[in-house]
Amino acid sequence: MLKEWIAERIPVNTIELRELTNEPVPNHMKRWWFALGGTPAYLFVVQIVTGILLAFYYQASPSTAYESVRSITDDVAFGWYLRSLHKWAATLMIAAVILHQMRVYFTGAYRRPRELNWVIGMALLCCTLLTGFTGYSLVFEQLSYWGATVAANISDAVPVVGSVAKEFLLGGQSYNDQTLSRFYILHAAVLPGTIVVLVAIHIAFIRMHGVTELKFENELQDAPKHFNFFPDHLLTELMVGLFLMTVLTVLATALPATMGPQADPLTTPEVIKPEWFFYVSFRWLKLFSLTFAVLSTGFIVAAMFLWPWIDALLRRVTKREEISVSIGIVATFILIGLTIWEAAVAH
Numbered sequence: 155m156l157k158e159w160i161a162e163r164i165p166v167n168t169i170e171l172r173e174l175t176n177e178p179v180p181n182h183m184k185r186w187w188f189a190l191g192g193t194p195a196y197l198f199v200v201q202i203v204t205g206i207l208l209a210f211y212y213q214a215s216p217s218t219a220y221e222s223v224r225s226i227t228d229d230v231a232f233g234w235y236l237r238s239l240h241k242w243a244a245t246l247m248i249a250a251v252i253l254h255q256m257r258v259y260f261t262g263a264y265r266r267p268r269e270l271n272w273v274i275g276m277a278l279l280c281c282t283l284l285t286g287f288t289g290y291s292l293v294f295e296q297l298s299y300w301g302a303t304v305a306a307n308i309s310d311a312v313p314v315v316g317s318v319a320k321e322f323l324l325g326g327q328s329y330n331d332q333t334l335s336r337f338y339i340l341h342a343a344v345l346p347g348t349i350v351v352l353v354a355i356h357i358a359f360i361r362m363h364g365v366t367e368l369k370f371e372n373e374l375q376d377a378p379k380h381f382n383f384f385p386d387h388l389l390t391e392l393m394v395g396l397f398l399m400t401v402l403t404v405l406a407t408a409l410p411a412t413m414g415p416q417a418d419p420l421t422t423p424e425v426i427k428p429e430w431f432f433y434v435s436f437r438w439l440k441l442f443s444l445t446f447a448v449l450s451t452g453f454i455v456a457a458m459f460l461w462p463w464i465d466a467l468l469r470r471v472t473k474r475e476e477i478s479v480s481i482g483i484v485a486t487f488i489l490i491g492l493t494i495w496e497a498a499v500a501h
Contacts, residue, residue, distance in 0.1 A: 190254040192391045194282070196398055197247035198349065204240040205342060208233075212292070214338035216331055219294040220416045227413060238406035244286050246398070248431050251282045259461075259482055269462035271359040276459050278352050281345050283431060288341035290429050294334065299417030300426045302337070303329055308439065311448045329419065425499060433496035434489055 211230055213222040226233040255275055258264055264272035291302040306329075310320040325332030428436050439447045457464060465478045474480075 190250055190257055193394060193398065194247045194250040194254065195353065196391075196395045197243045197250060198353075200243040200399075200402065201240060201247065202346065204236050204243065205346075207236050208240060209342060212338075214292070214335045216294060216334055216417070219292065219334055220413075223293050224413055227411065234410050235406055238410040239402055240289075241411045242402050242405040242409075244289060245430075246402070248282055248286050251279050252431075255279055256482075256486070260479060262465075262476075262478070264462045265465065266462070268359070268363055271356060271363070272462050273459055274352055274356045274359065278349060278356065280455075281349050281352065285341060285345045285349070286429060286431060288337045288345065291337045292334065292341060293413075294417045295414040296417050296421075296423055297414055297427060299329065299419070300423055301428050302333070304426055305428075308444070308448060311444050312452070313449075427496075427499065430493070430497065433493045437492040437496040 208226060211222055211226050211233065213219060223237070226237055228234070258272065258275060264275075287305065291298045306320045306324050309323060310316045312319060321327065323333075323336065324330065325336050435451060438451060441447070442450070461478075468477045468481075469475055
């Protein structure tokens with residue numbers, strides 16, 4: 155009776171639904187390193203859920219932001235846990251997106267006909283970094299306040315659009331009463347909404363082109379080349395989700411989010427330090443003049459967006475099929491070196 159009632163009101167053919175969701179998945183996706191796309195998606199859901207719960211208590215105003223975060227941390231039941239989950243999920247999500255882009259880069263999965271999906275992936279990486287930056291600024295601590303001020307001044311050095319970008323970010327020529335609400339709108343609405351749209355397009359491209367198939371030397375010749383998405387791959391992703399939730403809980407409990415000194419516009423800290431994912435940019439700015447650092451950073455970011463076409467040109471000119479791997483290894487060591495260098499600077 156109940157089954158017939160549901161079938162009449164939700165006329166979904168289970169056989170057709172199973173066929174629709176049961177797209178064959180390449181065998182290499184059984185390895186977690188090659189299935190990193192689901193990890194940031196899961197962490198993004200954690201971000202959304204914890205972010206909504208935190209939004210019930212957060213007050214986006216310079217006069218109330220710090221105290222509202224302190225109240226969440228110290229007074230609200232399990233507020234410290236939710237805030238810590240939000241913080242660590244953001245950290246792991248950024249790391250996962252970076253690792254995913256590295257995997258796509260080093261396996262050449264951005265090459266024809268998947269160039270546009272690489273561009274979408276780069277846009278997702280930029281949105282993820284900006285979400286982390288705006289979230290870090292909402293606490294209204296001394297370092298987050300001055301970090302936002304420095305970031306706005308850096309954007310002002312960008313030719314043509316720099317001054318407009320700075321005024322849009324701050325709501326004026328300097329940090330003011332409107333700035334924090336702008337960061338909050340970007341962090342809680344604009345950037346998450348953009349990420350959702352980009353993820354939908356990203357998945358649509360994957361569905362159209364399929365997943366890049368990789369072959370390994372140690373694979374048996376008669377081994378199956380594909381496995382079912384449902385339930386095999388779905389169960390794998392659920393296991394990864396449970397593992398991540400355990401890791402997040404351990405990190406949130408052992409290393410909970412803390413409170414630094416409240417922002418003081420009249421006192422500049424001796425050391426201004428961003429979150430770890432901007433250590434590279436911050437160290438780069440210290441090594442060169444502001445103009446050169448900003449222009450070279452813009453050039454590198456643009457090159458990364460256009461890399462599928464640059465890679466095709468390099469392979470054609472050098473006759474080396476894996477020239478991008480050599481470039482990627484050098485770039486990775488430089489990024490790690492600059493990150494460690496900046497991390498070594500004491501707060």
